[in-house]
Amino acid sequence: MIEGPVEVTDGDGTTHVSRRFQVAICMCRRSSTFPWCDTSHRVRRRASDETPAGEESQ
Template identity: 65%
Template sequence: MPSEASEPADPRAVRRLTLEKDGPLLVEGPVEVRLEDGTVVSSDRFCVALCRCRRSKRYPWCDTSHRRRTRR
């Protein structure tokens, strides 16, 4: 769900990003994601999975669509 962009409480706060082989980008949350069209979506979950394959029907959130097809 889109939300208004706001400044993080501490801009120096470290976020851990984990790249999963042939899978999503895991980000320790909460997070805000600015999409190509300028829309900002946010999640207050402790960890979110961001889609890297663009197959997700819930983009930018991963819905495990990458499992249906493997890269060569």
């Protein structure tokens, strides 16, 4: 978390500006608002997608 307003310049020289009072920088590059974090890294799985411990999926 960074206190704003913030200007970030990425590797290709593009400058991104946030006027918010606080902002998080995305480090995983999954954000649709990159370079700002939109919590896209919080992938949730449905219970039906998880395999209980000790059981193999067939």
